[in-house]
Amino acid sequence: MFNNINFKEQNSQNDIAMGSIVSIWVKVGEFLRLVLRTPTGRVGLPIVLLHAVIAIFGSWLAPYPDTLFHLDDEGNIRQLLAPSWRFILGTDQFGRDILSRVMSGSTSLVAVAGSGTILGIIGGSAIGMISGYAGKWTDEIVMRVMDGLMSFPSLLMALLVISTLGPNAIFIVSTVAIVTIPGVARVMRSATLSLKEQEFVQSARLRGEGTLYIIFREIFPNTLSIIAVELSVRLSYSILIVASLGFLGLGVQPPSPDWGLMISQSRQFLGSSPWVALAPAGAVASLVVGINLLTDGIKQAKGLPREEMP
Amino acid sequence: MVISFAIFAVVEVLPGDVAKMMLKQTATEESLHRIREELGLYRPWYQRYFEWMIGVFQGDFGNSYVMGVPVTEVVGRKIIHSVSLALFALIFGIPFAVIMGIWAGMKPDGLADRTMTVVGMVGISLPEFVTGVLFMLIIGSWLGWLPPSSIMLPGENPWSRPEILVMPALTLTVVMFAYIMRMTRANVIDVMQSPYVRTAILKGIPMRQVIRRHVLPNSMLPTITIIAANLGYMLGGLIIVENVFAYPGLGQLLLWAIQQRDFPLLESLVLIIAGTYAISNLIADLSYAALDPRIRVG
Numbered sequence: 001m002f003n004n005i006n007f008k009e010q011n012s013q014n015d016i017a018m019g020s021i022v023s024i025w026v027k028v029g030e031f032l033r034l035v036l037r038t039p040t041g042r043v044g045l046p047i048v049l050l051h052a053v054i055a056i057f058g059s060w061l062a063p064y065p066d067t068l069f070h071l072d073d074e075g076n077i078r079q080l081l082a083p084s085w086r087f088i089l090g091t092d093q094f095g096r097d098i099l100s101r102v103m104s105g106s107t108s109l110v111a112v113a114g115s116g117t118i119l120g121i122i123g124g125s126a127i128g129m130i131s132g133y134a135g136k137w138t139d140e141i142v143m144r145v146m147d148g149l150m151s152f153p154s155l156l157m158a159l160l161v162i163s164t165l166g167p168n169a170i171f172i173v174s175t176v177a178i179v180t181i182p183g184v185a186r187v188m189r190s191a192t193l194s195l196k197e198q199e200f201v202q203s204a205r206l207r208g209e210g211t212l213y214i215i216f217r218e219i220f221p222n223t224l225s226i227i228a229v230e231l232s233v234r235l236s237y238s239i240l241i242v243a244s245l246g247f248l249g250l251g252v253q254p255p256s257p258d259w260g261l262m263i264s265q266s267r268q269f270l271g272s273s274p275w276v277a278l279a280p281a282g283a284v285a286s287l288v289v290g291i292n293l294l295t296d297g298i299k300q301a302k303g304l305p306r307e308e309m310p
Numbered sequence: 311m312v313i314s315f316a317i318f319a320v321v322e323v324l325p326g327d328v329a330k331m332m333l334k335q336t337a338t339e340e341s342l343h344r345i346r347e348e349l350g351l352y353r354p355w356y357q358r359y360f361e362w363m364i365g366v367f368q369g370d371f372g373n374s375y376v377m378g379v380p381v382t383e384v385v386g387r388k389i390i391h392s393v394s395l396a397l398f399a400l401i402f403g404i405p406f407a408v409i410m411g412i413w414a415g416m417k418p419d420g421l422a423d424r425t426m427t428v429v430g431m432v433g434i435s436l437p438e439f440v441t442g443v444l445f446m447l448i449i450g451s452w453l454g455w456l457p458p459s460s461i462m463l464p465g466e467n468p469w470s471r472p473e474i475l476v477m478p479a480l481t482l483t484v485v486m487f488a489y490i491m492r493m494t495r496a497n498v499i500d501v502m503q504s505p506y507v508r509t510a511i512l513k514g515i516p517m518r519q520v521i522r523r524h525v526l527p528n529s530m531l532p533t534i535t536i537i538a539a540n541l542g543y544m545l546g547g548l549i550i551v552e553n554v555f556a557y558p559g560l561g562q563l564l565l566w567a568i569q570q571r572d573f574p575l576l577e578s579l580v581l582i583i584a585g586t587y588a589i590s591n592l593i594a595d596l597s598y599a600a601l602d603p604r605i606r607v608g
Binding site for chain 1: 436584
């Protein structure tokens with residue numbers, strides 16, 4: 001599957017490990033330019049960046065505090081108001097501004113899904129590379145364990161863990177990491193298996209370099225584009241899981257805003273005030289579509305196969 | 311076996327106490343004690359685990375703590391509901407996805423292909439609860455064609471009112487449609503470029519027949535595997551979709567069992583879902599080997 005990775009870049013990518021911070025930024029810039037040259041990357045990257053800005057600064061940029069109940073002159077709650085200039089996306093059943101809630105709700109979702117994914121990628125890459133490089137029985141045992149983890153539907157696993165330990169952000173992050181690890185490990189292992197036979201790895205081995213040196217200095221830099229793709233793919237899965245947990249009431253607890261929970265509660269007013277559902281639904285949808293477009297852009301830019309198995 | 315033990319272990323450490331859950335506010339120390347005694351909660355965990363496992367092998371999943379009836383009885387009814395829903399989604403989803411995939415794959419980068427690529431991308435990206443709620447809004451509320459929720463009366467059969475199945479099934483189909491369609495499309499593109507298809511076209515065989523006799527059989531192998539793999543996905547999707555539409559199936563029961571800390575019920579449900587998932591993955595691998603002689607030999 002990874003036979004057609006572009007090994008011509010191996011030398012330039014090796015510089016990343018050796019080179020200075022400046023050269024890393026040059027590489028990142030080069031990479032982004034490549035991604036922006038693809039049609040899907042050109043659409044996906046701005047969407048993802050916009051969401052990133054909202055996730056980081058959302059609660060400052062929001063027009064109102066996300067838990068503020070808006071009252072009218074007579075002291076009644078301005079509940080379920082249709083979108084207007086004052087409340088651009090309308091208000092919810094408690095008279096809270098939906099735009100503010102969507103913007104503030106982004107932070108927890110992106111932070112939880114993002115940190116879980118990054119942990120999972122780090123763990124999965126380390127496991128995959130070590131397992132693939134060591135080979136023999138280590139590989140056999142590690143991959144059987146990974147198969148075992150994979151044989152469990154990820155949402156079911158998340159449901160069980162969260163209902164066991166409670167909807168605490170740390171537990172959600174670790175669950176997301178655990179469900180991310182096996183898939184990443186598998187991909188990184190097969191990449192390592194093909195890289196291991198390359199001449200530059202062989203020569204490093206003959207030079208007498210240690211195992212860890214070979215894995216991190218010779219193999220790892222050549223897997224960066226695979227890791228970029230994995231990060232993007234897994235992030236969209238993680239967001240789906242975290243948002244689904246929120247929908248089932250096992251995510252961030254009210255009154256803190258959570259997109260999944262907002263959608264879940266909006267079902268009661270669907271007929272009369274659809275905007276309550278549409279705003280968070282649009283937010284989740286655009287985020288995940290943006291990430292998937294970006295994934296496609298990265299794959300195209302790096303010449304990796306674009307079709308994938310679920 | 312390993313799965314069953316893991317499930318039991320996880321469920322066992324769930325905080326909260328069934329006895330307290332059952333009696334709610336009316337609980338006294340005495341009545342709590344009586345219920346725990348009745349349910350055998352004072353026995354050590356390994357003893358309960360082995361009793362439960364032995365029971366499972368004999369087809370006895372134990373009794374639900376909260377409802378007090380055998381798990382098989384409760385689950386049996388819900389399985390029929392969930393399986394009906396899944397079947398309904400498969401029967402309509404697969405042929406549609408395959409046809410669309412072929413249509414898109416016949417002319418890569420044509421209008422049909424571009425449309426399908428976008429549809430596929432959106433389908434994969436939207437979480438089930440978003441598509442579900444959108445369907446509810448558009449079909450249920452605005453157009454008023456279908457009832458917005460799928461609540462059933464106790465003892466009611468889903469096939470007696472098939473209209474309540476449509477929206478949950480449609481929601482389940484969306485993601486599955488995207489995967490199957492993309493896979494079919496990729497394979498059709500592959501096969502279309504093969505020498506034997508070119509020969510067939512140049513021989514003057516009508517396009518319709520080329521597709522049916524040459525392209526379709528050769529491009530279906532990987533698609534069938536994807537379909538089998540999707541059966542497992544569907545189980546996960548069912549948990550969400552059933553809760554979106556309040557459809558009384560396994561997924562809804564699962565969430566209820568978690569909330570009620572009904573361990574035997576929860577364990578059995580997780581065992582059933584994880585087991586089906588594992589079996590469908592196995593079928594996916596086996597069907598691939600069975601349908602592609604090259605893999606069997608190698």
